[in-house]
Amino acid sequence: MSQRYIKKILDARVYDVAIETPLTEARNLSKRFGNTILLKREDLQPVFSFKIRGAYNRMAQLSDEQQAKGVICASAGNHAQGVALAAKMLGIKATIVMPQTTPEIKVKSVRDHGAKVVLRGDAFDEAAAHAAGLVEKHGLTYIPPYDDPDVIAGQGTVAMELMWQFTQPLHAVFIPVGGGGLIAGMAAYIKYLRPQIKVIGVEPEDSNCLQAALAAGERVTLDEVGIFADGVAVKQIGEYPWEICKDAVDEVITVSTDEICAAVKDVFDDTRSIAEPAGALSVAAIKKYIEREQLQGENLAGVLSGANMNFDRLRYISERTEIGERREAILAVTIPERPGAFKTFIAALHKRSITEFNYRYSDSEDARIFVGVHVASGGLGRDELVQELRETGYSVIDLTDSDLAKQHIRYMVGGHAPTISNEKVFQFEFPERPGALLKFLMSLGTRWNITMFHYRNHGAAYSRVLMGAQVADKDVAAFQAMLDKVGFRYQNVTDNDAYWLFLGAGNGEN
The missing domain is CATH 3.30.70.260 (ACT domain)
Known part of the structure; x- marks a missing residue:
C-alpha cells in the first residue's frame, strides 16, 4: 500500500505555490533535553500551514471540465486557506463553506485569496452537509482535507524534503494527526526510504482517533473530540490514511492541553514564531518521548504544521504554560x-x-x-x-x-452560598459567534433559577460556561431534557471537588 504512493509523491505538483520549508534545529530545546531536536517549518508556507501542498496537488489533477465548473470544500481552518490559494493560482473558482463559528481572521484570509465564503451552521458537520448539497446542485468538485490519494501525496512531499535535508541517522519523526493525510503521506515515504526511522503520530488526549483505531485494529469513531487543538479535532481517521497508517506508524503519543500550551511557548522561545495548538503537537510529544525513554544524544524531528493562531487565544495559552511545563x-x-x-x-x-x-x-x-x-x-x-x-x-x-479548577474556579473564588439549596452545576461548550451567549441564556427558559455563571472568551471557535441552577433532585431528568433540547454539549459537574471546596451552595448540603 505505501509503495504505490512513492511515485505519486515524487510526481506531486506542489512547488508552483508551496515552498521547500527549512529544517531548523531548536537549539534551546536541544540543549535542555540533551538531544538534537529539529523542526520542519511548515508554518512558513504561504498560508502558514502544510495544507497548501495537498490541496494544490489534488486540484492540479482536475480535468479541464472540472476546473471550469469550480471546486468546493468545507473547512474552518487551514484547508480552506490552502484550497483558496490553490484555486487562485490555478485560475479556478472556489467556494469555501465555513461554520459561522469560524474566527474572522480565517474568513478574511480565505476571502483575500479570492474565494467565495459561505457561512453555514455552528459546526463542521453542518458546513460539510451544505457543501455536499452545492456539489449536487452545481456540479462542483469537492476537495477533501485528507481522505484522498492526491491530497496524501501532496502532504508526503514534506517527508521527501526532510529526507534530503537531513541525511544523518534519525531516531524518530513526530507528526501531528487530525484526519491523517499528513502522517499517511510522510509515513509512506519515510518507511519506504529509511524504514529504521520511527514514525510517531501525535494527538491531543481528547482527539485521539488514530490511537483508538490502532488499538482496535480498525477505524473507530470517537463519541466527541476536544476543541482546543481545533486543527486536529477529527472523530475518525480517514479511510485512505488508515490503509497506510495501520502498517507504517510505529505508535501514537497523546498530549494534554497544558502540554500543548507549554510547547507553543517552546516553539516561540526557539523560533520567535507562534504555532497554533495543532502546530505545536509534535514538540509536546518530543519532550514527552525523551522523558519516557530517557533518551540522550539522538536526532529527533517534528513537524510544525501550522501557525494560524487567533491572537486572542494567547492569553489562555500563557496562563496554562507553567502547568504544562x-x-x-x-x-x-x-x-x-x-x-x-x-x-x-x-x-x-x-x-x-x-x-x-x-x-x-x-x-x-x-x-x-x-x-x-x-x-x-x-x-x-x-x-x-x-x-x-x-x-x-x-x-x-x-x-x-483539574480542568474545572483551571478553566473556571480560579476566576470565581468568592465564597460559598449558604442560603442556596439544590444547586446543580453544569459545564457547557457552545459556538463562539455574535449572539451565541445571549441565545444560550434565552434558551434556558424561566423555570429554574440560575445561581452561578462564569464565561470566558478565549478566541476559539467554542467557549465554555460554568453554570449553577436550583434544580431539585426529582427534577434533574427534566432539567437535562431541557438542556438536550437546547443542543449544546454539557456535563454535570456537581460532584467536582473544586466546586465544593470554593463555591458549593448550602455549605455542602445539597
Missing part, C-alpha cells in the same frame, strides 16, 4: 481563620514562590485558599510540596490536573 502546582489548602495564619502558611512553603492566591472569607473556623505555587521544573517538587504541607498539619487537595 509542570512548574506550577495548583492547590486547595485549608488554613485556620485567624490573624497570622497566612504568614505561617508562607513559612511552610520554604521560600517557594506563590504564583496565585485566591481567598474569600467563609466561616470563623477555617479558610480555604486557592493557591498556585512554583515547583521544580518537570513537577518533581509537586508531590514533595503536598507532602510537606500535610505533614505540617494542613489539609491539601491537589487541583493541578
Whole structure:
C-alpha cells in the first residue's frame, strides 16, 4: 500500500505555490533535553500551514471540465486557506463553506485569496452537509482535507524534503494527526526510504482517533473530540490514511492541553514564531518521548504544521504554560481563620514562590485558599510540596490536573452560598459567534433559577460556561431534557471537588 504512493509523491505538483520549508534545529530545546531536536517549518508556507501542498496537488489533477465548473470544500481552518490559494493560482473558482463559528481572521484570509465564503451552521458537520448539497446542485468538485490519494501525496512531499535535508541517522519523526493525510503521506515515504526511522503520530488526549483505531485494529469513531487543538479535532481517521497508517506508524503519543500550551511557548522561545495548538503537537510529544525513554544524544524531528493562531487565544495559552511545563502546582489548602495564619502558611512553603492566591472569607473556623505555587521544573517538587504541607498539619487537595479548577474556579473564588439549596452545576461548550451567549441564556427558559455563571472568551471557535441552577433532585431528568433540547454539549459537574471546596451552595448540603 505505501509503495504505490512513492511515485505519486515524487510526481506531486506542489512547488508552483508551496515552498521547500527549512529544517531548523531548536537549539534551546536541544540543549535542555540533551538531544538534537529539529523542526520542519511548515508554518512558513504561504498560508502558514502544510495544507497548501495537498490541496494544490489534488486540484492540479482536475480535468479541464472540472476546473471550469469550480471546486468546493468545507473547512474552518487551514484547508480552506490552502484550497483558496490553490484555486487562485490555478485560475479556478472556489467556494469555501465555513461554520459561522469560524474566527474572522480565517474568513478574511480565505476571502483575500479570492474565494467565495459561505457561512453555514455552528459546526463542521453542518458546513460539510451544505457543501455536499452545492456539489449536487452545481456540479462542483469537492476537495477533501485528507481522505484522498492526491491530497496524501501532496502532504508526503514534506517527508521527501526532510529526507534530503537531513541525511544523518534519525531516531524518530513526530507528526501531528487530525484526519491523517499528513502522517499517511510522510509515513509512506519515510518507511519506504529509511524504514529504521520511527514514525510517531501525535494527538491531543481528547482527539485521539488514530490511537483508538490502532488499538482496535480498525477505524473507530470517537463519541466527541476536544476543541482546543481545533486543527486536529477529527472523530475518525480517514479511510485512505488508515490503509497506510495501520502498517507504517510505529505508535501514537497523546498530549494534554497544558502540554500543548507549554510547547507553543517552546516553539516561540526557539523560533520567535507562534504555532497554533495543532502546530505545536509534535514538540509536546518530543519532550514527552525523551522523558519516557530517557533518551540522550539522538536526532529527533517534528513537524510544525501550522501557525494560524487567533491572537486572542494567547492569553489562555500563557496562563496554562507553567502547568504544562509542570512548574506550577495548583492547590486547595485549608488554613485556620485567624490573624497570622497566612504568614505561617508562607513559612511552610520554604521560600517557594506563590504564583496565585485566591481567598474569600467563609466561616470563623477555617479558610480555604486557592493557591498556585512554583515547583521544580518537570513537577518533581509537586508531590514533595503536598507532602510537606500535610505533614505540617494542613489539609491539601491537589487541583493541578483539574480542568474545572483551571478553566473556571480560579476566576470565581468568592465564597460559598449558604442560603442556596439544590444547586446543580453544569459545564457547557457552545459556538463562539455574535449572539451565541445571549441565545444560550434565552434558551434556558424561566423555570429554574440560575445561581452561578462564569464565561470566558478565549478566541476559539467554542467557549465554555460554568453554570449553577436550583434544580431539585426529582427534577434533574427534566432539567437535562431541557438542556438536550437546547443542543449544546454539557456535563454535570456537581460532584467536582473544586466546586465544593470554593463555591458549593448550602455549605455542602445539597
